[in-house]
Amino acid sequence: xxxxxxLTKRFSGxxxxxxxxxxxxxxxITGLIGPNGAGKTTLFAMIAGFLQPDGGSVSYExxxxxxxxxxxxARAGIARTFQIVxxxxxxxxxxxxxxxxxxxxxxxxxxxxxxxxxAKRVGLGADLTKGSSDLTVAGRKRLEVARALATQPKLxxxxxxxxxxxxxxxxxxLPLVRDIxxxxxxxxxxxxxxxxxxxxxxxxxxxxxxxxxxxGEPKTVCEDPQVIEAYLGHGAAERLRAEQAHA
Amino acid sequence: xxKPRLATLAIIVAALAVIAFAGLSxxxxxxxxxxxxxxxxxxxxxxxxGYAGLSSFGHAAFFGAGAYAMAVLQTRFGVxxxxxxxxxxxxxxxxxxxxxxxxxxxxxxGSYFALITLAFAEVARILANSWNFTGGAAGILLxxxxxxxxxxxxxxxxxxxxxxxxxxxxxxxxWWLEHSRFGAYLVxxxxxxxxxxxxxxxxxxxxxxxxxxxxxxxxxxxxxYAQNYLFIDANVAFGSWISIEALFAAIVGGSGTVLGxxxxxxxxxxxxxxxxxxxxxxxxxxxxxxxxILVLSVAFSPNGLVMLMKSLGLRAPxxxxxx
Numbered sequence: 001x002x003x004x005x006x007l008t009k010r011f012s013g014x015x016x017x018x019x020x021x022x023x024x025x026x027x028x029i030t031g032l033i034g035p036n037g038a039g040k041t042t043l044f045a046m047i048a049g050f051l052q053p054d055g056g057s058v059s060y061e062x063x064x065x066x067x068x069x070x071x072x073x074a075r076a077g078i079a080r081t082f083q084i085v086x087x088x089x090x091x092x093x094x095x096x097x098x099x100x101x102x103x104x105x106x107x108x109x110x111x112x113x114x115x116x117x118x119a120k121r122v123g124l125g126a127d128l129t130k131g132s133s134d135l136t137v138a139g140r141k142r143l144e145v146a147r148a149l150a151t152q153p154k155l156x157x158x159x160x161x162x163x164x165x166x167x168x169x170x171x172x173x174l175p176l177v178r179d180i181x182x183x184x185x186x187x188x189x190x191x192x193x194x195x196x197x198x199x200x201x202x203x204x205x206x207x208x209x210x211x212x213x214x215x216g217e218p219k220t221v222c223e224d225p226q227v228i229e230a231y232l233g234h235g236a237a238e239r240l241r242a243e244q245a246h247a
Numbered sequence: 248x249x250k251p252r253l254a255t256l257a258i259i260v261a262a263l264a265v266i267a268f269a270g271l272s273x274x275x276x277x278x279x280x281x282x283x284x285x286x287x288x289x290x291x292x293x294x295x296x297g298y299a300g301l302s303s304f305g306h307a308a309f310f311g312a313g314a315y316a317m318a319v320l321q322t323r324f325g326v327x328x329x330x331x332x333x334x335x336x337x338x339x340x341x342x343x344x345x346x347x348x349x350x351x352x353x354x355x356x357g358s359y360f361a362l363i364t365l366a367f368a369e370v371a372r373i374l375a376n377s378w379n380f381t382g383g384a385a386g387i388l389l390x391x392x393x394x395x396x397x398x399x400x401x402x403x404x405x406x407x408x409x410x411x412x413x414x415x416x417x418x419x420x421x422w423w424l425e426h427s428r429f430g431a432y433l434v435x436x437x438x439x440x441x442x443x444x445x446x447x448x449x450x451x452x453x454x455x456x457x458x459x460x461x462x463x464x465x466x467x468x469x470x471x472y473a474q475n476y477l478f479i480d481a482n483v484a485f486g487s488w489i490s491i492e493a494l495f496a497a498i499v500g501g502s503g504t505v506l507g508x509x510x511x512x513x514x515x516x517x518x519x520x521x522x523x524x525x526x527x528x529x530x531x532x533x534x535x536x537x538x539x540i541l542v543l544s545v546a547f548s549p550n551g552l553v554m555l556m557k558s559l560g561l562r563a564p565x566x567x568x569x570x
Binding site: 048050069070071074075079080082086087088089090091095098099100102103106107108111147148150151 | 426427428431432434435437438439441442443444445446447448449450503
């Protein structure tokens with residue numbers, strides 16, 4: 001469904017993303033992990049159209065979308081959430097979500113009705129008239145997801161929706177992500193929380209210093225020595241193996 | 248965020264119309280006409296600066312476009328006043344689209360956008376001041392011809408009614424904004440442009456529409472100004488005074504609200520006139536009062552008088568963190 005081919009992005013000399021490729025199968029939950037500063041969010045921004053790549057291509061449903069503006073991609077069915085939540089402060093929860101719903105209906109009352117439905121679906125049903133700044137961190141993350149869902153996406157890009165949540169909140173959100181996929185939305189998610197990645201993802205890609213260093217099922221990827229070294233430093237994989245042998 | 252109902256707006260407009268016929272003195276009628284013209288200009292500013300968050304320092308460009316269209320079309324081409332009014336409003340939208348195209352293309356926002364609008368208005372002022380076609384520095388004097396077809400009335404109350412009618416249109420436009428997709432998109436891009444784009448909002452197109460509507464409303468105010476005073480020159484039509492009054496009235500009244508610009512214009516001009524009277528006409532006294540009001544309103548009611556009135560009744564949640 002989504003095909004990313006050797007995307008490259010340079011920020012004046014620094015290569016943030018270096019020929020990264022990945023593909024997301026329709027109906028899957030695909031994870032993108034990697035240490036801090038690996039370039040995950042930059043890669044996401046290029047997929048969603050917020051940054052223009054210096055090389056490579058993005059194609060979606062067989063169509064090259066590399067040059068399309070973000071709002072055109074949204075209309076084609078790609079929705080994203082932001083790592084740092086970006087609610088519309090002057091609007092309440094329902095109105096926030098309605099901005100997304102307006103993508104498919106010009107009618108205000110219809111958009112507000114859809115917004116209420118989606119709010120209920122993500123667990124914000126009781127907060128419709130709250131200001132977005134009155135929500136808890138978890139609430140705002142839900143709002144991000146709700147707004148993106150309101151655009152009726154086919155592909156949902158989730159950028160660390162679980163970051164900043166406590167364990168019980170994470171347990172609440174996991175079924176929501178799975179539920180979204182079960183409704184037919186393909187998901188590509190950046191995530192740091194391994195519990196979530198192991199739980200949710202069918203395939204995982206690992207980005208380190210801008211390069212894609214591993215891919216595969218979550219379990220195999222976690223045992224990949226290259227991945228372990230990317231996270232824990234040079235030689236870590238060997239040390240771990242030695243320790244396991246001793247134990 | 249309680250939004251005024253259409254019925255409330257109708258009552259306010261009706262009240263204004265009643266006051267117009269309540270036997271006001273000539274001076275008060277003139278003041279009210281001026282209030283309505285400024286309110287209309289401020290309503291235009293409010294669409295762009297209030298709802299879309301694109302503060303302009305150069306709404307004089309639109310005001311002047313309307314005023315000059317009105318004056319030039321009638322004096323040079325003998326065009327009927329009503330037709331000139333329509334053309335003037337259209338010209339305001341066109342000037343808006345022109346300025347918008349150039350600045351939004353390059354993604355100008357915030358103070359950069361404010362400065363560029365100021366620059367456009369200044370260029371327009373200098374051009375109008377030196378071009379013979381627009382009467383140069385001498386300005387343009389409109390012929391006095393009373394009667395409905397000429398949009399001039401021996402009885403000033405009728406002209407006041409027309410300005411109230413235009414303000415009513417401005418109120419309805421703002422009301423519609425608060426109940427439509429377009430309005431929601433404006434607020435969305437004001438609050439967070441990136442997030443709006445991610446939700447499929449074509450921010451360039453939305454901004455272009457906003458500045459065109461904004462320009463049209465403020466140009467209408469310019470048209471009425473020319474038709475009321477029957478004289479304009481570059482400093483009146485394109486002078487920074489009108490840019491300031493427009494944004495001042497909207498901000499003091501409550502930017503991004505339906506009633507803010509109207510309330511702001513009435514309060515500001517009312518107080519200005521009052522101090523002129525009390526101070527015995529010391530020049531600049533009303534400006535001093537304007538300044539004090541601005542400081543007070545920013546300090547105590549950053550969301551404008553509209554919000555202040557509401558919070559006096561019911562303490563609204565403090566949501567003005569970044570305003």
